Amino acid sequence: MPPGDAPSSAPAPSRARYNRIIRFATGVMIQAWWFELVLPRIGLRRVAERTRARRSQRIATRFRVLAVDLGGLMIKVGQFLSARLDVLPPEVTSELEQLQDEVPAVPFVEIRALAEAELGVPLDRAYAWFDEVPVAAASLGQAHRARLADGDEQIAGFAEVVVKVQRPGIDRIVETDLAALRTIGARLSRIGFVADRVDAPALVEEFAATSREEIDYLHEGVNAERFAETFADGARVAAPVVVWERTTRRVLTLSDVTAIKLNDVAALRAAGIDPREVAQAFAGAMFDQLFGAGFFHADPHPGNVFVTPHAPDGSGRTWTLTFIDFGMMGQVPxxxxxxxxxxxxxxxxxxxxxxxxxxxxxxxxxxxxxxxxxxxxxxxxxxxxxxxxxxxxxxxxxxxxxxxxxxxxxxxxxxxxxxxxxxxxxxxxxxxxxxxxxxxxxxxxxxxxxxxxxxxxxxxESRNVVTDAAKSALGYASTLLGLPPKLDVVADKIDRGALSVATPEIDRRFDRLEALVRRTIAAVVFAAMLVGGALLLPAASVVAVILMGASIVPLAFVLAPTRSRALRRARRAGPRRPGSSGGR
Structure with missing residues (x-):
């Protein structure tokens, strides 16, 4: 098995999952190579263009089926592609956008077992009520509505919550998917055109680190609080509150902020909210994160952002963008x-x-x-x-x-x-x-x-330019103030003949140029003597042999290692006498 492939010790289900991902990726790459590179080069560009839409939809359908069947990180890939309305054709995005809601739910008996093992108490003691029907099923976990017990409600200040529970066995699934991605990255790194532009293995490792953070709900809870402190002003952007008393690495309890889904245009209009204003506000909120604080929500697909309507309260606020799911956050250096x-x-x-x-x-x-x-x-x-x-x-x-x-x-x-x-x-x-x-x-x-x-x-930028200009002016002033004493020192050395000027880089360049010229001349002489001897060999064998034998001398000069001009000059000059200035 090639390096980077699934280890032989992996259990059969993981190995089968790994192989399915690799087979699909390989097939897509081969098809793209054939239609987009080979056919245009043999004069069949129109055939490739005419069938592109149908092929794209077929690939999107196959990937959606594969992602729904496998779950895990494959869903994340589909969600990313489904949002590329600006560059992907509608036949692809319309197919993949179903991945937002089509993830099958885990049976509640499995969710209950995992949640109780994490919390250490039965669900009916941890919560006053827990809905067995999930409100959302995502690729790495699923969410259920619940109501806090009286004691927790008094501490939190609210009762209605959403409880995120990881899918059982998701750790193993993520590691299998990452193993497949590592293999694909390693194969791409062997392709010169790709390797020159993208460090595919490094990108896979960056994605791996992010994925592992996403399945750690304690990490997500910390991110949610940081996001709320940085951006949630209550007027334009909001975020849920973490209930730490009911949160572990695999169970996360948050205040219930469920509202209108970001891309539900019909519901927005029914609530009297202009979708165009929502688009402007959403772009502004993301620009603030990316170009302002440098801490941003890296998975802002429509399932992770709600539009929350508000009753008129005199402040002019009629709705708020509410972000959820802070497992995938990014930072901009x-x-x-x-x-x-x-x-x-x-x-x-x-x-x-x-x-x-x-x-x-x-x-x-x-x-x-x-x-x-x-x-x-x-x-x-x-x-x-x-x-x-x-x-x-x-x-x-x-x-x-x-x-x-x-x-x-x-x-x-x-x-x-x-x-x-x-x-x-x-x-x-x-x-x-x-x-x-x-x-x-x-x-x-x-x-x-x-x-x-x-x-x-x-x-x-203008303020920074003024600041930089002031710093530069101070630097120049400091340099000018220090010049007179330095000039005095230089003048004194010139008077005493003790000034040494070294130009090592120029010397090295002249050495290389001189060596190249000498070797070129020697090579021409060698070739002339060798060819001339060969031509004279039938008529004047003695002269020919002498010429061909003498050609060894310029050949030896071409092949012999050269010494730098500075070294030759030093040897010709002999040992340096004490007190010599060494100047030129």
Missing amino acids: EGLRDGLRKIVIAVAARDGTGLVDGIQRIGVLLPGADTSELERALTALFARFGGMAFGELQNIDPREFRTFADDFGAAMRELPVQLPENFLLITRAVSLTSGVCSALDPAFNVWEAIDPYAQRLLRE
């Missing part, structure tokens, strides 16, 4: 956050050069890359499509899109692209946000949503 801010400002300003600079700052482009063609393509993109909403883009001639796509493809293929660490969850959060907003409002204009944050970031 300061350096990466700076690059993202540059990107936001550049997008708002329709600045192709600034956008490329931001992309370089976050590490997607390797240092030294020639970005002129990419800048040209981005400038053309902003000039043609800048300011358009998603709905307006649907009216553009597909051939025009294809032209821009070809330009971008050609520009990106020439660049050394990589996917930096800490970027997987950011990409996921941005993709989900984009998809949800465009579903709520087909005319959603990302330019308008991002403009307030770009303006705020520009103001912050």
